[in-house]
Amino acid sequence: MSQRKVLVLHGPNLNLLGTRQPEIYGHETLVDIDSALRAQAAANGWELTCRQSNHEGELIDAIQAARLDGTAAIIINPAAYTHTSVAILDALNAFEGTVIEVHLSNVHRRESFRHHSYVSLRADAVIAGLGSQGYRAALEAVMASA
Numbered sequence: 120m121s122q123r124k125v126l127v128l129h130g131p132n133l134n135l136l137g138t139r140q141p142e143i144y145g146h147e148t149l150v151d152i153d154s155a156l157r158a159q160a161a162a163n164g165w166e167l168t169c170r171q172s173n174h175e176g177e178l179i180d181a182i183q184a185a186r187l188d189g190t191a192a193i194i195i196n197p198a199a200y201t202h203t204s205v206a207i208l209d210a211l212n213a214f215e216g217t218v219i220e221v222h223l224s225n226v227h228r229r230e231s232f233r234h235h236s237y238v239s240l241r242a243d244a245v246i247a248g249l250g251s252q253g254y255r256a257a258l259e260a261v262m263a264s265a
Contacts, residue, residue: 123164123166123191124168124191125258126168126185127254128182128194129149133149133198155254178210195207195218195219196223219244222247223253
């Protein structure tokens with residue numbers, strides 16, 4: 120397993136960042152977030168792949184591929200699938216590397232259905248409420264633990 124390869128997965132509706140409910144999710148776009156993460160990873164000699172999908176199966180396929188391609192860690196914002204997807208949990212349970220769950224908003228200050236996360240049952244760490252800084256903190260943690 121490579122110690123220098125990270126997969127960042129963004130779940131449904133995150134392609135709308137910057138325009139969708141900016142009072143909750145901020146004004147940065149997904150392109151902005153991914154660009155900052157790529158620069159952070161490259162500056163530290165890491166390979167970083169970012170993927171966004173509105174389709175649960177595509178996220179699962181990416182997690183399964185990461186099991187086989189030397190990926191050391193997955194940083195995942197499963198968005199609404201956080202609260203519903205046992206399938207994503209099962210895929211993450213089959214991944215042997217580090218998993219960090221990230222949420223832009225503080226899900227515990229929102230609707231009660233957002234307080235439960237299936238992904239947290241597998242995640243090595245959870246970062247919520249830091250906006251896009253949460254992704255950068257997750258990447259920093261992955262790189263520091265290698």
